Amino acid sequence: MRKFLLKISLFISIFSGIYLLFFYLVQEGIRKSDYQDFAQWNEIYSGQINSDVIIMGSSRAWRQVDPQIIDEKLDCNSYNLGIDGYHIPMQLTKYEIYLESNRLPERMIYIVDHFSFDKREDLFNKIQFAPYFNDTILTKRLKSYEGYKWQHYNTPYFQYSGSKEVALAGLTESLGLKDFKSNKFKGFRSKDQSWENDFDVERELNPEGKRAKVKAEVVNEFQLFLEEQKKLGVEVVVVYSPDYIGFQDYIINRDSVMQIYEGITQKLDIDFIDFSTHYLSQEKDYFYNPTHLNSKGAEIFTNELTSMIESE
Template sequence: MKKFLIQLSKYFLIIALIANLLSLISNFLLKRSSIFKASFLVNNFDPEQAFDYFIIGSSRGLTSIGSEEIDQKLTTRGINLSQDDTGLPSQLLMAKHFFESGFRASYCILVLDEPDFEHSSMQINDNDYRMAPYLQRDYIYDYFRERERGIIRPYTLGKYVPAVLYSYYNTELFIPSLFTLFRPTYRHRFDQYGNYTYPDSQLNPENESLKFIQVQKKISNTLLYEFEEYLRTRGCQLILYVAPYENRELIIQQEVKAPLINHSSTLLENSYFYDPIHLNEKGKLEASSLLAKELQPLFQK
């Protein structure tokens, strides 16, 4: 029996070592690739060349603003670091990743969504795993450690035992890492500027004028104060932007001091919308043009 247990322990140790080795290789492949925004930023841009601004948000930030269009109109240099299925805590984490990776910018355009106006969930967002390749960095690890719940905590354990994380998120991390082995420059649903565009389809094929419902809202999320203060320490000014909705006009009472650009009801026809909260290509071009006009005087201050 003793020999059996010793032999079993040896097999277990060998399997654990192989699993951790494969996980470390996967992590290395993801970090050197461009598949996710965190590594795309680090591997494709020079920290010595400062940005004028960077954009952060959820899928609405990803698909409502084209940094390329803004740069053409204002002769600026920007990048879109928005990621789908993320909330304000994840977006603050991305801002920290931007600066902690050595990059600089004068402005951060935060595309703020209604769910984050007054408070934010402390839960880990669906696509936060895309930051996992940088789990060894303290600010990344602290984010997951503070939010992870349950008996099995793959992010918390993953810093020390990578196999736990890469086994748990095998579809999200391990399989993409194998893909990057052959295509390290592949970008997952964003272009060389970090933007993504929905096609020019729409919910209603008829080109109709929209009827807006007015909604009273207050921007009072305490996390925004932390966001603003962090940016201030980095010499960066926060600009809040509310992207267009198909049928909602947000009347906003603002408690945060940051400049607010409220374009919730600026696009008046349904032909600009892919769905009620996302713009199509036509809408994105128009929204980016309108935003550029608002940004010009702010950038000149």
């Protein structure tokens, strides 16, 4: 038995050493990599953004608002913090993390929609958070979702299990074998694609439409956030981005969601720009799906939005 225990201990010790070294290489590699979404998180954590204008929101922000156009038209330095697949709570966490290492912006463009007041239960694209479990702000929020468990937070490398491509990207980056390039510019990337037919099929399946979920705690969190930004002197403008006209009546409670935005912005005396009736919303040509503008639409939208902000 003694021989067995000795050998097992030796084997486990050697493996632990290799394992921890491997984990270190993956983690460090990813933390300096421009691979996929890590590029933006690393940029945020590096504290080198320090933008005058921050664009907030979900995929409706990062797919539709081009910081390059804003920079040129408003002669400023802007950055898009939009986060794909998440509602307001995670959007606010991303901003909070941004402020850990970057200065307060002068202006904030908050892109909202009828889905914003929901909070999903699971983590979408959870691997993007894996290298940053040392950030308590992030982990506190992550723990409010299903996805990572105790062992992922407390066991080295567990958060990467099942994500071999990420592990290899981190390893190759660490060893200097590959230098990945970010696929976003200042957090933005448009999609050059024409209309997908998925919505037409969905509409046929649900002719009565769909109800947008509104969670009171999310509405409250959003209002408190805007209040705080105002107090801090950040000039906020809330923007309801275009959604295709044929989709608008599909959301049964769209008007009541809109009233919440109007109510909050009026109460706090914050600008609210609604693109629902804008000509962009009338044409399928500008969208790749009912709630996302394609490259052509995004360019027009950013230009129009910037002009409106400029004139106010």
